[in-house]
Amino acid sequence: MPMVASGLIALLKRPHRKLASVLAVGSLGFSLFLSVIAFGHVLSGWAHGAMVREIVSFPWIHVGAGSVDLGWVLDPLAAVMLVMVSFVGLLIFIYSVGYMAHDENFTRFFCFLSLFAGAMLGVVISNSLLLLFMCWEIVGLTSYLLIGFWYQKPAAAAAAKKAFVTTRVGDVFFFLGIVWLFSSTGTLLLYNHGIGSLEGLALANLLTQHAGLGLSAAGAIALLIFAGAVGKSGQIPLHVWLPDAMEGPTPVSALIHAATMVAAGVFLVARVYPLMSIGAPAGGTTAALTVVTWVGAATAVFAALIAIAQNDIKRILAYSTVSQLGYMMAGLGVGGVAVGMFHLITHAFFKALLFLGAGSVIHGCHEEQDIRRMGGLRSDMPLTFLTYAIGMLALCGFPIFFSGFWSKDGILEAAQHSAAIKGPFYLLVFGALLTAFYMMRQVCYVFLGYWRGHQTAHESPKVMTTPLVILAFFAMALGLIGTPAWPWFHAFLDGRAAAISFHSLIEPSFLLVMATSTLVVFFGLGFGWRLYGNKSPKPEEPDALEKSVPWLWAPLRDRLYVDEFYGVTVIAFYAWWARVADWIDRRVWGGIVALVASLFAFWAQLNRLLDINWVDGGFDKTCEEISEGGGLLASLQSGRVQSYLRILAVAVVALALVLYWSSRP
């Protein structure tokens, strides 16, 4: 498995366009094949009633008596993510072959893309937090490279920098958490036959240590690691980079900012879930999980609010991603690994579908991204419209047939059951309402009404629409493996057997949640339809919502001023601090450096004088002598064969005479 990841990357430094794409697609296809095998392996182990957890570890660095170990792990969580990442990734790769066909840096693009996929697979299967962190950072790096792929555009370059720096803030905390974990448990392996840092012994040990503020060491470390996930998954307050990251090519947006990279943060929380949940009272929750839940729920609503008032097709999707990631986090917080991961998987499919659909729209509308300048694409791009509509309904959580419904309901139900805190439940329901509303608004703007752009739109090529169709199929079908009637997915992750029982479908509590969410979804869709359906406003006209509640619209359009807030606080402080550091650098350290430099310069002058007058003189003389000697010898080599022969003959005669005379007694 790790070989696939690394081989994938190493192979891809070729300057041939075709070869690059074939290699990228082929290698990812191969890792999909291996992932499916691994998945099948875990599945068969599970069918026998055993929880499969295979570990391969090896020491990396020896430090004193101990060592830092790295390793890989294969368990249901990793297997599910492996298949998801490589499958969605593969579809996106195929799609990019069409999307990037006219780009001159086609090869570079696929090189980065494969590096990204390899690192992502590494994150999924690593059994050591350190290794996970390394792959995590490679993922961050490639995301930087891919967002800034069109680095000629200043906006793209700035967005890349912003993404890199913002996620770095979270990563610093993550790394602190890793170091703390290492110092208190002495190992970074997650699972190691009972002595890994996520297994009973180490967890019990961590629980007894106190870190202040009423937290155990386990809780504090969990929070630090969660901070890393906040950065990567675009949760409040580090969500600002994700919408800007839409400056990259659309397949990148789909791959990184929908399906895989942002999911890495959620995956990380799921991975260290034992650390998060240790010490919870029966039926209760821990401080770490409470924080996760609240941050997730707040993000879900916050981002959904902003998404309402955006006009860039990809930006809406980006905020929707942030919002859905909030759902996943909240799901992890209230319902455990399975609930959050289920939404992660379904979301990966339908959000990749939406992004690729948006890419197809942008492609078809000649690089137009403003939804106010689209419209009526339903008839121009029927296939894109159909698949996009499926993705949109899945995202809204349209009942019964779409995967988003089941996964979102799982979260809502878990939130409702959660004994300790009720607030997140209401937040999440409100978020669902907003989601349905803003998606309806977007679809009305883009696909309904009449065309408001300049050039006519056209449908995208087959290589782009085929992945759309496949993704659309999964966006619908995937929900069926996680319905309450047949909780196959949850059982698989927990290592239990899955029983089919339609009774759970009509349990009153579940019915209530289902009814609520259905109602909310229909209300959101209906409200959106009423405001935007078939209206086709002119691009210059103010938005329907803007007309009715302008005081609400303005802050939403300006993204609730988070960027501006950071601008006047954190960034201003850094700028001031940078100026101070610059002054110190120039005046204090610069002076010392200049002094040392002038000393050395003086010494060098001295050396130079010695060199020229003394060393060089002798050397030059030697060279002259050698050159003269060479000239002398060269005159012997006239090129006349007979003169050589003559010299030879004279020499032989002389030799004969010498021999003759010397042999005489």
Place this chain on the structure above:
Amino acid sequence: MTTPLAGYLLVAALLFAIGLGGALVRRNAILVLIGIELMLNAANLNLIAFWRFGPHPEALTGMMFAIFSIAVAAAEAAVGLGLVIAIYRHTNTAELDKIDRMKG
């Protein structure tokens, strides 16, 4: 009465000297080649003579040696003449004094 060894050697030495003289003073490459052939044959004569007057005249070693040498000389002459023709074609002359550049 047979001729003594010294007689053969004297003839061979004479032949060698003639060949050497020819190779050194002639200007034409072909004549130089002929001089070289003469020197070679002087050596062959020496081989035969030393064999005939050596300790084992009944073994055919010397004869074999000479025949072998003659065969090689024939090959060498062919190669030499080929070279001369190639040089002539290239420079339009067979005068050795004028062919004093190592490269074309």
